[in-house]
Amino acid sequence: MSTDGRDVGNGAPDAAGQAAPRVAATDELIERADAAAKARDAASAKARDAARTTRMAPRRRIKARRIGLYIFLITITFVWLVPFFVAVYEALRTNADVNANGIFSIAQGLTLQNFIDVWGQTTPTFPQAYFNTLVVTIPAVIIVLIVGSLVAYAISKYSWRLNLLVLMLFTAGNLLPQQAIILPWFRLFLTPLLHIPEPLSDNGLLYNQYLGIIFIHVMFQLGFVVFVLSNYMKTLGKEVIEAALVDGAGVLRIWGAIVMPLCKPAVAAMAALQFTFIYNDFFWGLLLMSTQDRRPITAALNTINGQYYSNYNALAAAALLAAIPTVLVFLALQRYFVSGLSLGSVKG
Amino acid sequence: MADNEATTAAPVEPGSSGPAGAAGDSSVKRLPFRARRRWSLLTRRDKITLALIVGIPLFLDVALIWGSLVVDFLWSLTDWRGVGDLTGGGLGHRAIGLQNYTQLFDGTYPFFWSAVLHNLFWLAFLMFVATPIGILLAVILDGQIKGMAIYRTVFYLPVVLSLALIGIIWQLQYAPDWNRGFINGTLHVIGYDLPLVKDLPLVGQWFRDVSTTDWVGGPLAIIPTVIAATWRHVGYICILYLAGLKSFDPALREAAAIDGANARQTFFRVVFPVMRPINIVIIVITTIEALRAFDLAYITNGGRSPLELLSTLITNNAISESDRIGFGSAIALILAVVSLVPIVGFLIMTMREEKQ
Numbered sequence: 290m291s292t293d294g295r296d297v298g299n300g301a302p303d304a305a306g307q308a309a310p311r312v313a314a315t316d317e318l319i320e321r322a323d324a325a326a327k328a329r330d331a332a333s334a335k336a337r338d339a340a341r342t343t344r345m346a347p348r349r350r351i352k353a354r355r356i357g358l359y360i361f362l363i364t365i366t367f368v369w370l371v372p373f374f375v376a377v378y379e380a381l382r383t384n385a386d387v388n389a390n391g392i393f394s395i396a397q398g399l400t401l402q403n404f405i406d407v408w409g410q411t412t413p414t415f416p417q418a419y420f421n422t423l424v425v426t427i428p429a430v431i432i433v434l435i436v437g438s439l440v441a442y443a444i445s446k447y448s449w450r451l452n453l454l455v456l457m458l459f460t461a462g463n464l465l466p467q468q469a470i471i472l473p474w475f476r477l478f479l480t481p482l483l484h485i486p487e488p489l490s491d492n493g494l495l496y497n498q499y500l501g502i503i504f505i506h507v508m509f510q511l512g513f514v515v516f517v518l519s520n521y522m523k524t525l526g527k528e529v530i531e532a533a534l535v536d537g538a539g540v541l542r543i544w545g546a547i548v549m550p551l552c553k554p555a556v557a558a559m560a561a562l563q564f565t566f567i568y569n570d571f572f573w574g575l576l577l578m579s580t581q582d583r584r585p586i587t588a589a590l591n592t593i594n595g596q597y598y599s600n601y602n603a604l605a606a607a608a609l610l611a612a613i614p615t616v617l618v619f620l621a622l623q624r625y626f627v628s629g630l631s632l633g634s635v636k637g
Numbered sequence: 638m639a640d641n642e643a644t645t646a647a648p649v650e651p652g653s654s655g656p657a658g659a660a661g662d663s664s665v666k667r668l669p670f671r672a673r674r675r676w677s678l679l680t681r682r683d684k685i686t687l688a689l690i691v692g693i694p695l696f697l698d699v700a701l702i703w704g705s706l707v708v709d710f711l712w713s714l715t716d717w718r719g720v721g722d723l724t725g726g727g728l729g730h731r732a733i734g735l736q737n738y739t740q741l742f743d744g745t746y747p748f749f750w751s752a753v754l755h756n757l758f759w760l761a762f763l764m765f766v767a768t769p770i771g772i773l774l775a776v777i778l779d780g781q782i783k784g785m786a787i788y789r790t791v792f793y794l795p796v797v798l799s800l801a802l803i804g805i806i807w808q809l810q811y812a813p814d815w816n817r818g819f820i821n822g823t824l825h826v827i828g829y830d831l832p833l834v835k836d837l838p839l840v841g842q843w844f845r846d847v848s849t850t851d852w853v854g855g856p857l858a859i860i861p862t863v864i865a866a867t868w869r870h871v872g873y874i875c876i877l878y879l880a881g882l883k884s885f886d887p888a889l890r891e892a893a894a895i896d897g898a899n900a901r902q903t904f905f906r907v908v909f910p911v912m913r914p915i916n917i918v919i920i921v922i923t924t925i926e927a928l929r930a931f932d933l934a935y936i937t938n939g940g941r942s943p944l945e946l947l948s949t950l951i952t953n954n955a956i957s958e959s960d961r962i963g964f965g966s967a968i969a970l971i972l973a974v975v976s977l978v979p980i981v982g983f984l985i986m987t988m989r990e991e992k993q
Contacts, residue, residue, distance in 0.1 A: 358777060358782075359783075361777075362777060362782070362788055365774070366787070366788055366791050366792075369791050369792060369795070369868070370791060371810075371819070372806050372807060372809070372810055372819075372868065373794075373806075375806075375809050375810060375819045376806050376809055379809055387816060387817070388816055388817075389816075390816070391815060391816035391822055391825070392816060392817065392818070392819055392822040393822050393823070393825070393826055436694055439690045440690060440691055440694050440695075442690075443687045443690045443691045444691060447679070447687060453988060453991060455691060455695055457984050457987075457988070458695065458698060458699060458703070459694075459695075459698055460983075460984065460987075461977075461980045461981075461984060462698050462702040462703065464921075464925055464976070464979075464980045464983070465702065465706075465973060465976055465977075465980070466925070466928050466929040466931075466948060466972055466973070466976055467929070467931075468929070468931060468947070468948035468949075468951045468952060468969065468972060469705075469706070469709070469951075469969045469970070469972045469973035469976065470701075470702060470705035470706070470709070470969070470973075471951065471952065471956070471969070472705075472708075472709060472712065472951070472955050472956070472962060472965055472966050472969055473704070473705040473708040473709065473712075474701070474705065475955075475956060476719075476962075477701075508697060508698065508701055508702065509702075511694060511698065512698070531678065534678040534679065535678060539680075539682065539683055539686070540679065540683045540686050540687055541686060565797050568799075569797075569798070569799030569800075569801075569802075570799070571799055571800065571801040571931075571932045571935070571936070572931060572932065575935075576952060576956055576957070587799045587801055587802065588801075590799075590801045590802060590805060590936065591801065591935070591936060594804075594805055594808075594936055601808075601809055601812060601817055604805060604808070604809070605806075605809055607805075608802055608805045608806055608809075611802055612798055612802055615797045615798060615799075616794065616797065616798075618797070619793070619794065619797040620790070623790065623793070626793075626797065627793065627876055627880070628880075630796075630873075630876050630877060630880070631876065631877065631879075631880030
């Protein structure tokens, strides 16, 4: 349909241009040409009129459509916010109030008591759960970024016959469902053969240890980091690296002094994203950490959910407390977060 | 005419967006020579360093992630219950051939097929409801919209929350009784026993009695649960698609507008086809999300019936509730093999792009 339109548009002036010299030969033909020209003018005037009227109509239609668009957007935004509103409203009311008056009632006073109550009551307590999360998340993010950027650098900046295969193995490993590999990992974590020394593990195992959770996050997230960073590094110029090599710089120095500074935007995006991913991990923390007091906050939600089975107001407060850190990180680093997710998809 | 179209379409073909893509192309052609030269510049120590940088993580990745699939397979041929080691034999396990698999497939273990059904429903819902909404929002937000930052923040916000947390937030919506759950509360206000709705097949049961409707407890609990997942998935898809639209060549859209195409035609005939790489990424991500679904079901009821999924069957059989490791491994291997379909598709696409 669109091609037809363009055909007519391009074809008409060409035909007129070719016709003109030949027409000049006889008066009769000139007259005919004049008539044709007049007809064409009239036609184009008519067309212009038509265009004007059709343009007027769409303008009104477009305006109506834009209003419709905003109504749609505002409605769906509101629907999207409802779960948050409900959680906040529940968290700020007492259990007795909602039980007696229902969720659709004016609160008999808003209170922060629910937050104060759950803060120290849950297993683990909130301070402990945040601590557990930080002890796992911060080292895991740092290690995965360092190792991931090194691997990405080595496979994207130097020629290996196996470049693509390595990248594929890492990427595909990250895409597998965690549940498909949990059973061997579970047994590996329980094996006493590893003899993990004291400061790292208090039972000699990886099971029930911060170290184990950090290790599995690094292994599992590595694929994504390598994939995104190697794609990013491919777009960087290669001349600088060659020059540095000629000057006698070692590969590690080039990574630290040249490549990493150039990759700052991508690394920042990955840091924001990995923080959220690891913070949000439910699965590993739940299954590989048996002592409830050691579980990171997201895994601890399973216990907290059971604890407040009959008190939705306290549950709402606990959920909001667990959500606050990632929401803050998101609001502060939205740009990085979004570009991190996009980097992973747009280029591949 | 045809030539004309080909030349306008070429620069915006998949992946290569503007100057970055062009630069990439020229360096690709020279790569073999330059790469070889760079390689010869390396000292012996550099080469060893590089080999270690790649070799150690690669070894761990292959051994621990891919090796796990091999172990899954070996265990799935036994009835091992976690006592005694696999190679030793005798101590509490024996090889039973494909018995675990026949037990799964012939319906002796009824939860397997219902879990498959739930995973398929999860996939279908995300693919045909959540994903199109996400794409639609991305297309809308790609235009000039007032208050864009607000809409974007609202749609993206659930994406940063864990699915476990989302499960809890949605429990507040689904809770039974008129005074507790938001949805039951709403129905209480507008009135239960809605004449048409309550007679609907299957879903009608939700609209009959305010005090007993437990949204995530009944036989259809998977529907409300996947709606909670949709709340997050829409934002996720919106982010990905919007990023793709930003790299879309505006000249193509102008050309379509000049040709008189309306917004819908422009999207379906110009934008959507050119966005092919992103479309594939989105299909892959959606499929994997559906196969990975675990947290929401687990936080709601421990991943037991009526919310059993392949993923929860694995952990419930082999870790949290029982120690049937051989049996759980069989389910794990099935899940892995099914997951490899979209994964391999994704890799093939990436590889093709790489070659271009």
